[in-house]
Amino acid sequence: MARMPSAERRRQLTEAAIRAMTRDGVAQTTTRSIAAEAGVSLSVFHYCFDSKEALLESVITTITGHYVTIVKEAIRPRTTLRETVRAGFRAYWDHVAAHPGEHLLTYELTQYALRRPGLEHLARRQYELYTATYAQLIEQLRDSVEFELSVPVQVLARYLAAMTDGLTLNLLVLGDDAAAAAVLDMIDDHVAGLVVDGAHSPAAVS
Amino acid sequence: MARMPSAERRRQLTEAAIRAMTRDGVAQTTTRSIAAEAGVSLSVFHYCFDSKEALLESVITTITGHYVTIVKEAIRPRTTLRETVRAGFRAYWDHVAAHPGEHLLTYELTQYALRRPGLEHLARRQYELYTATYAQLIEQLRDSVEFELSVPVQVLARYLAAMTDGLTLNLLVLGDDAAAAAVLDMIDDHVAGLVVDGAHSPAAVS
DNA sequence: AAGAGTCCGGGACAACCGACCTGATGCACC
DNA sequence: GGTGCATCAGGTCGGTTGTCCCGGACTCTT
Numbered sequence A, B: 001m002a003r004m005p006s007a008e009r010r011r012q013l014t015e016a017a018i019r020a021m022t023r024d025g026v027a028q029t030t031t032r033s034i035a036a037e038a039g040v041s042l043s044v045f046h047y048c049f050d051s052k053e054a055l056l057e058s059v060i061t062t063i064t065g066h067y068v069t070i071v072k073e074a075i076r077p078r079t080t081l082r083e084t085v086r087a088g089f090r091a092y093w094d095h096v097a098a099h100p101g102e103h104l105l106t107y108e109l110t111q112y113a114l115r116r117p118g119l120e121h122l123a124r125r126q127y128e129l130y131t132a133t134y135a136q137l138i139e140q141l142r143d144s145v146e147f148e149l150s151v152p153v154q155v156l157a158r159y160l161a162a163m164t165d166g167l168t169l170n171l172l173v174l175g176d177d178a179a180a181a182a183v184l185d186m187i188d189d190h191v192a193g194l195v196v197d198g199a200h201s202p203a204a205v206s
Numbered sequence C: 001a002a003g004a005g006t007c008c009g010g011g012a013c014a015a016c017c018g019a020c021c022t023g024a025t026g027c028a029c030c
Numbered sequence D: 001g002g003t004g005c006a007t008c009a010g011g012t013c014g015g016t017t018g019t020c021c022c023g024g025a026c027t028c029t030t
Helices: A005-026 A031-038 A042-048 A052-074 A081-098 A099-117 A120-145 A153-174 A177-193 B006-024 B032-037 B042-048 B052-074 B082-096 B099-115 B120-145 B153-174 B178-195
Strands: none
Touching: A005 A031, A005 A042, A005 A052, A005 A099, A031 A042, A031 A052, A042 B032, A042 B120, A052 A081, A052 A099, A081 A099, A081 A120, A081 A153, A081 A177, A081 B120, A099 B099, A099 B120, A099 B153, A120 A153, A120 B052, A120 B153, A153 A177, A153 B099, A153 B120, A153 B153, A153 B178, A177 B153, B006 B032, B006 B042, B006 B099, B032 B042, B032 B052, B042 B082, B052 B099, B052 B120, B082 B099, B082 B120, B082 B153, B099 B120, B099 B153, B120 B153, B153 B178
């Protein structure tokens, strides 16, 4: 067993926990299975983390960071706003289809946090970060393209976060990418229709 | 302990399990806590159900039935389509705000089913029922009011199911009913805008 | 009233879990 | 080349969980 500073060991254990939980689910993941996944003995676990709960805290913040990165990288300015929105959704969607277990894990972790007294703030922070990420993306997009919205940024951001969340869970449960794609097309139209400045919006709704 | 036929005992245990799980979460609910909640001895539990998994199956189908009933009762035809949609959402929303634990439970149960090999079909059935319920509501509404949609009923139904699901989870985590109401207003407009026949839609979008 | 079928109670068991403890081992520094 | 500290290994402990067993009690039929 190679020796390494505890900070790095913590990272290693966190990543191992994410792998184990992605594979087996939060409920069936034990401190032993995490230690085994990381290839270290059980005592190393408790040397690096005060408790299982402390590790879960680390897992939640880490995986929320993953999620935010994915969403931020999905959105890249294109020629028209509508295409930007569409391509962004598509990129995010491909990630969900490719890594369903990891996304399912985010829901499990949210509920773990909600049910554990004193950890509710982690769930809240997770969802606030989702909304904040979308708000930031909208602002950033508005800087590069220049447009006006018929609803406040905060409202649209929260809608996008919630709707994405719901549609993701829906896809994870039902599969059927084709049907989900049809729904997504409808949402594309809807979001594009929220742009007041008609310059980049194909449907000229006054 | 009053004697009763096992069918009724099963119902009683199922309802007790829902209460216990709503209060404590699925993970912390044990066969013992369920038996205690129902006021019966532990052996009665295993007399009525082959295993804990069998009970969970009963819980899932029961609570999904509850959910469908709630949604169906929320929608009642009003003077205009837009008002019907708005009032329907509002009624559903009030229920979520009044019974958050029960709604949170539905998410926990979905994930329980998804993670338990051989029980995935329960999660799928749950979400198919959600979509089917919305589709049925749309058809029923179309019979009484007469209108055309710019998207297929199936697509709209799945969108409504997914979006409601996401917004519900969002509200359960973040609270803040006011912000959620603003999002809902936006969705009202969106859904009302999907109606092609402008006769009952206040916003005259051609 | 007798017996079969149904329901209930207490107790026990094996498995598993998180947490902890005691030594041993490598590493850097004096 | 010790010395102190960070890191690791194996074993153990108390507690909990799902499941099962067996004896007794109730109820309905005949």
